[in-house]
Amino acid sequence: MDWLASPALAIGVAAGIFGVTVVLGLVVQALTGRPEAASGAEPAAPTAAAAASPVVAAPPVAASAGADYASGLARTRAGFVARLDVLLRGRAALDPSVLDEIESLLFGADLGVRTAEEMMQTVRDAASLEEIRPALESRAREILESVSANGRAFDAKPYVVLMVGVNGAGKTTSIGKLAARWTAEGKKVLLGAADTFRAAAIDQLGIWAERAGAEIVRGEPGGDPASVAFDAVQTAVARGFDVVVIDTAGRMQTDAGLMDEVTKIVRVIRKQLPDAPHEVLLALDANTGQNAIRQAQEFTAAVDVSSIVLSKLDGTAKGGVVLGIARELGIPVRYVGMGEQVGDLYDFDAAAFAEALFARDDA
Numbered sequence: 001m002d003w004l005a006s007p008a009l010a011i012g013v014a015a016g017i018f019g020v021t022v023v024l025g026l027v028v029q030a031l032t033g034r035p036e037a038a039s040g041a042e043p044a045a046p047t048a049a050a051a052a053s054p055v056v057a058a059p060p061v062a063a064s065a066g067a068d069y070a071s072g073l074a075r076t077r078a079g080f081v082a083r084l085d086v087l088l089r090g091r092a093a094l095d096p097s098v099l100d101e102i103e104s105l106l107f108g109a110d111l112g113v114r115t116a117e118e119m120m121q122t123v124r125d126a127a128s129l130e131e132i133r134p135a136l137e138s139r140a141r142e143i144l145e146s147v148s149a150n151g152r153a154f155d156a157k158p159y160v161v162l163m164v165g166v167n168g169a170g171k172t173t174s175i176g177k178l179a180a181r182w183t184a185e186g187k188k189v190l191l192g193a194a195d196t197f198r199a200a201a202i203d204q205l206g207i208w209a210e211r212a213g214a215e216i217v218r219g220e221p222g223g224d225p226a227s228v229a230f231d232a233v234q235t236a237v238a239r240g241f242d243v244v245v246i247d248t249a250g251r252m253q254t255d256a257g258l259m260d261e262v263t264k265i266v267r268v269i270r271k272q273l274p275d276a277p278h279e280v281l282l283a284l285d286a287n288t289g290q291n292a293i294r295q296a297q298e299f300t301a302a303v304d305v306s307s308i309v310l311s312k313l314d315g316t317a318k319g320g321v322v323l324g325i326a327r328e329l330g331i332p333v334r335y336v337g338m339g340e341q342v343g344d345l346y347d348f349d350a351a352a353f354a355e356a357l358f359a360r361d362d363a
């Protein structure tokens with residue numbers, strides 16, 4: 001936790017977040033160029049040297065801010081929005097051929113069919129070429145605002161959060177980032193390592209727990225995930241934890257097996273606390289585009305998903321999938337992950353997101 005108090009890291013993080021878009025673009029490229037790491041990959045080590053004080057100075061997790069979104073969404077913007085601009089610039093009038101081109105652009109933008117159709121209707125309703133861009137931006141904002149998440153009350157103690165999602169979706173990393181945020185707010189946080197699929201997955205959560213100043217309940221590798229979840233909740237009740245976050249495995253022999261496991265975990269948690277889990281977070285990897293929407297459909301059929309953590313927006317051109325998720329599933333996106341470091345998790349803000357999506361890089 002020492003790194004939280006380190007001015008050096010604070011400066012590093014600030015520079016990373018507010019750095020010039022060009023530099024960020026390179027960073028993003030570097031990140032994307034990496035081979036897709038498996039869930040067992042160790043989170044990148046904190047860069048600051050160990051300081052002495054365990055006192056947490058400030059929450060390490062940034063809330064939403066336009067500048068952060070703007071850089072995180074650079075790749076997405078360089079995709080369909082930039083192409084839209086090129087297309088619109090080259091035209092004198094709103095004729096059928098422009099509409100055709102915009103249509104194929106929207107349908108290729110990972111928005112999902114329904115969302116692409118709605119966006120296309122917005123384009124058709126536009127009276128002039130100039131109106132298209134602002135109309136699309138406000139339609140995007142409307143879609144995102146229609147499912148915005150309410151504030152978390154932490155109205156139960158312990159407040160039980162269950163993290164679900166397929167392998168590599170960013171569950172463990174997002175839990176680490178959230179744990180750091182919550183311990184920094186003074187909460188007593190317990191993590192439950194119910195991804196018992198591989199020993200490395202348990203170790204990965206352990207590293208994050210240590211970094212975040214949270215405690216962890218571990219099971220045996222290959223052990224029963226539901227019993228780890230049960231133990232974690234029991235420990236949280238017995239020892240007065242404010243929050244307990246359960247990490248889960250994202251793979252089973254079959255998808256049906258995975259969903260069975262998730263529902264079993266919920267059932268077993270309820271034996272301890274009938275109204276838990278108070279929140280089910282679904283982690284989705286933005287890189288998977290349309291697939292993320294399908295994954296969400298499967299998980300929502302199995303468990304009552306409260307909201308979504310959309311990870312890896314920094315490394316993808318498929319950020320438009322946020323619109324598809326909002327429109328097709330009606331589940332709020334609560335957090336967006338834009339990097340592997342502890343501070344790279346942002347509260348989702350619909351208006352800021354839509355604005356960043358349509359920001360002009362050439363302005």
Ligand SMILES: Nc1nc2c(ncn2[C@@H]2O[C@H](COP(=O)(O)OP(=O)(O)O)[C@@H](O)[C@H]2O)c(=O)[nH]1
Pocket residue numbers: 031037038039040041042043044165166167168169170171172173174250283311312313314315336337338339340344
């Ligand atoms: N660039 C980037 N990488 C991320 C982000 N979130 C997670 N990752 C990386 O994606 C990989 C899989 O994440 P992990 O949390 O282990 O996924 P899990 O299998 O769902 O637990 C790891 O290498 C993470 O460091 C993010 O927002 N941006």
Ligand SMILES: [Mg+2]
Pocket residue numbers: 039040171172173195201247248
């Ligand atoms: Mg994991």
